[in-house]
Amino acid sequence: MAEKREHWGSRLGFIIAAAGSAVGLGNIWKFPYITGENGGGLFVLIYLVCIAIVGIPIMMAEIVIGRSAQKSPVGAFTTLAGESSNWKVVGWMGVFVGFIILSYYSVVAGWALNYTFMSLTNFFAGKTPEEIGAVFGLLYSSSGMNVFWHGIFMAITVGVVIGGVKGGIEKWNKILMPALILIFILLAIGSIFLGGWKDAVNFVFYPHLDKLKASGVLEALGHAFFTLSLGMGAMLTYGSYLEKNTDIPKASIIISVLDTFVALLACMVMFPIIFTYGFSPQAGPGLAFKTLPIIFGKIGAAGMLLSFIFFLLLVFAALSSAVSLLEVVTSYFIDEKQWTRHKATLITGGIIFLFGIPSALSGSGALFPQWETMYGKNFFDTFDYLASNWMLPLGGMFISLFVGWKMDPNLRRSEYMSGTSWTAEWLYRLWVVFLRYVAPIAVFIVILQRVGLIDIDRIVEILF
Ligand code: PHE
Numbered sequence: 317m318a319e320k321r322e323h324w325g326s327r328l329g330f331i332i333a334a335a336g337s338a339v340g341l342g343n344i345w346k347f348p349y350i351t352g353e354n355g356g357g358l359f360v361l362i363y364l365v366c367i368a369i370v371g372i373p374i375m376m377a378e379i380v381i382g383r384s385a386q387k388s389p390v391g392a393f394t395t396l397a398g399e400s401s402n403w404k405v406v407g408w409m410g411v412f413v414g415f416i417i418l419s420y421y422s423v424v425a426g427w428a429l430n431y432t433f434m435s436l437t438n439f440f441a442g443k444t445p446e447e448i449g450a451v452f453g454l455l456y457s458s459s460g461m462n463v464f465w466h467g468i469f470m471a472i473t474v475g476v477v478i479g480g481v482k483g484g485i486e487k488w489n490k491i492l493m494p495a496l497i498l499i500f501i502l503l504a505i506g507s508i509f510l511g512g513w514k515d516a517v518n519f520v521f522y523p524h525l526d527k528l529k530a531s532g533v534l535e536a537l538g539h540a541f542f543t544l545s546l547g548m549g550a551m552l553t554y555g556s557y558l559e560k561n562t563d564i565p566k567a568s569i570i571i572s573v574l575d576t577f578v579a580l581l582a583c584m585v586m587f588p589i590i591f592t593y594g595f596s597p598q599a600g601p602g603l604a605f606k607t608l609p610i611i612f613g614k615i616g617a618a619g620m621l622l623s624f625i626f627f628l629l630l631v632f633a634a635l636s637s638a639v640s641l642l643e644v645v646t647s648y649f650i651d652e653k654q655w656t657r658h659k660a661t662l663i664t665g666g667i668i669f670l671f672g673i674p675s676a677l678s679g680s681g682a683l684f685p686q687w688e689t690m691y692g693k694n695f696f697d698t699f700d701y702l703a704s705n706w707m708l709p710l711g712g713m714f715i716s717l718f719v720g721w722k723m724d725p726n727l728r729r730s731e732y733m734s735g736t737s738w739t740a741e742w743l744y745r746l747w748v749v750f751l752r753y754v755a756p757i758a759v760f761i762v763i764l765q766r767v768g769l770i771d772i773d774r775i776v777e778i779l780f
Pocket of ligand 1: 337338339340341342343417541542543544545546548550637638640641
């Protein structure tokens with residue numbers, strides 16, 4: 317039997333849960349390492365531009381669709397575009413992308429779980445940077461550990477999602493999000509005293525023109541979607557649990573600013589360590605796990621406590637994002653197939669666990685090692701690449717086109733206006749212009765580059 321649709325307990329509850337979805341491994345684990353791989357400053361700048369001109373308008377669009385239809389992605393597109401319309405394919409794609417992202421996301425969250433427990437034994441104390449790097453290498457290449465922690469993390473995620481919107485997701489986020497931000501601010505202040513701080517500031521904020529390649533532009537755009545949880549219906553689904561009194565434009569800006577703030581903080585915690593100890597910023601997916609424990613290991617008992625709290629909060633940040641990914645998948649079965657929340661969550665969570673096993677085994681090469689030789693990327697990297705560089709931007713482009721061109725203009729206007737104090741006509745119009753032209757064209761150009769129809773490197777060369 318269909319259950320009655322739940323709603324958030326309060327307006328703040330929604331903002332916190334949506335921020336919880338946005339702030340996650342994307343900010344703390346992924347952003348610093350792709351910033352390192354793409355040469356720093358210019359990449360960061362392009363990423364910030366993508367957040368402002370593509371991310372924020374599309375976030376508003378997703379929440380507008382969700383709140384107006386009061387349904388998860390597939391149902392929302394059918395409600396707003398008509399039963400026979402092809403727009404629901406965008407919703408299906410979202411459910412599919414949810415499967416893919418969560419399957420490898422959970423593996424990384426599993427690493428964080430493992431580090432949380434290692435912290436308890438004061439594991440990092442007295443270890444050299446090389447030894448700490450080797451610890452990560454050992455974990456990365458162990459099939460058993462990866463599958464074990466991935467399983468544990470999926471089980472916790474399923475548990476929270478079964479608890480539902482208000483009791484599960486909202487309650488926890490309210491406590492854990494502020495705690496995470498606080499500890500990051502403390503760590504960032506501590507980093508100022510490291511010798512490499514100046515180099516780090518220079519690396520992260522100074523746009524070195526020669527260091528970025530066009531592929532980096534695609535990655536910056538893709539990451540803007542990933543980090544704001546856009547393009548696959550997560551914000552849409554959270555929006556569908558909203559009452560009409562929420563200020564959508566303001567909420568979107570608050571969520572995006574907060575998310576960006578945490579990502580930059582993470583860089584300002586990690587890069588000073590990297591430069592102080594002479595590491596390469598290009599350490600890849602292990603970056604966070606190889607850098608932070610060095611500092612924790614150096615400051616005695618306080619380090620042990622800090623390390624424990626830090627990795628625990630990282631697990632929670634990952635959890636609040638994972639929950640939103642799983643929520644998109646389960647709410648499809650709840651809304652469209654009339655499954656109970658219990659059944660939907662258990663079955664989809666189980667399938668995602670299985671789906672994640674190839675990613676969990678990527679580091680050990682225990683499964684189809686030929687894959688990596690054939691495609692130059694292991695399973696884990698392939699999933700991440702496909703989801704964040706292709707599927708999320710494409711999904712986002714369709715969402716933006718949908719609200720810009722297809723959605724009933726009266727409904728769009730009333731949905732934007734309801735609850736906001738930013739009722740000026742020009743603001744509303746500006747948003748529609750961004751959805752109609754700016755965001756879709758940006759995604760389109762970046763995709764043309766990717767399929768080889770234009771060459772941004774050449775254009776940059778000519779311009780500068
Ligand atoms: N935004 C999350 C992060 O930065 C990841 C995520 C992507 C969550 C897409 C939901 C949907 O970690």
